[in-house]
Amino acid sequence: MAREAVTRTGLLGGSFNPAHRGHRGITLAAIRALGLDEAWWLVSPGNPLKAGRGDMAPLTARLASARRMARRAPIRATAVEQRLGTRYTIDTIRALKRRYPKRRFIWLMGADNLAEFHRWRDWRSIAREVPIAVVARPGYDDDALAGVAMGWLRRSVRPASQARFWTRWSLPALVLLRFRPDPTSATLLRQSNPNWAEHPWHRSDAAPDEPRPPS
Numbered sequence: 231m232a233r234e235a236v237t238r239t240g241l242l243g244g245s246f247n248p249a250h251r252g253h254r255g256i257t258l259a260a261i262r263a264l265g266l267d268e269a270w271w272l273v274s275p276g277n278p279l280k281a282g283r284g285d286m287a288p289l290t291a292r293l294a295s296a297r298r299m300a301r302r303a304p305i306r307a308t309a310v311e312q313r314l315g316t317r318y319t320i321d322t323i324r325a326l327k328r329r330y331p332k333r334r335f336i337w338l339m340g341a342d343n344l345a346e347f348h349r350w351r352d353w354r355s356i357a358r359e360v361p362i363a364v365v366a367r368p369g370y371d372d373d374a375l376a377g378v379a380m381g382w383l384r385r386s387v388r389p390a391s392q393a394r395f396w397t398r399w400s401l402p403a404l405v406l407l408r409f410r411p412d413p414t415s416a417t418l419l420r421q422s423n424p425n426w427a428e429h430p431w432h433r434s435d436a437a438p439d440e441p442r443p444p445s
């Protein structure tokens with residue numbers, strides 16, 4: 231495939247409370263399947279649907295865990311939403327598109343997020359702004375396929391065999407990616423280690439912004 235003059239960038243938004251090998255595994259598999267140059271992990275200052283949850287570690291700890299998990303991979307863990315002052319994904323995507331006109335973005339999410347997608351602010355507008363790649367996740371795929379968002383997006387589904395051509399798709403467009411199922415979840419990790427954020431690895435004094443801003 232001839233290389234384009236744009237940087238093909240996957241966006242995986244998440245709480246990363248903490249980051250885990252499931253995030254890394256699906257991101258690396260998506261990079262391959264979609265022919266991405268890199269992926270950005272957008273470590274959320276606060277998922278609007280999880281506001282007030284007592285088990286949310288500080289952004290600095292979540293960002294530190296994401297940076298560790300992203301090491302030696304074409305993955306950049308960033309708190310760019312904090313820098314932009316955005317909380318809702320629609321605002322983040324519009325701001326990133328304005329700020330990085332030479333990049334093409336695709337939104338990545340697990341099937342659990344697709345099942346809830348119709349609760350996100352302006353979710354149809356998100357689907358009109360960027361293509362969406364949904365990664366199958368054990369225990370969530372049936373709900374995602376039967377969900378409100380999928381009902382609206384069904385006619386916009388593209389075959390996984392065409393996934394590398396996502397920059398040419400008219401929007402909305404959604405592709406379902408099925409990799410080796412990974413049952414890892416942050417919920418399970420928090421249950422087995424509620425104090426994970428206290429570990430010295432995650433008690434970073436660094437400012438919650440990337441040392442090298444994405445270009």
Ligand SMILES: Nc1ncnc2c1ncn2[C@@H]1O[C@H](COP(=O)(O)OP(=O)(O)OP(=O)(O)O)[C@@H](O)[C@H]1O
Nearest residue numbers: 243244245246252339340343367412414415416417
């Ligand atoms: N094992 C996995 N398989 C597929 N997608 C995943 C997996 N783990 C996380 N994701 C996706 O990564 C993104 C960020 O996930 P998040 O940081 O919320 O982790 P999580 O494990 O889902 O956390 P929690 O259990 O606290 O809800 C979401 O789109 C989520 O669907």
Ligand SMILES: O=C(O)c1ccc[n+]([C@@H]2O[C@H](COP(=O)([O-])O)[C@@H](O)[C@H]2O)c1
Nearest residue numbers: 243244245274277279318319320350351
């Ligand atoms: O924009 C919204 O209304 C919205 C509602 C819920 C979740 N999100 C985003 O979805 C991403 C996944 O969040 P989480 O907590 O499930 O990892 C993260 O980037 C959140 O900001 C966005």
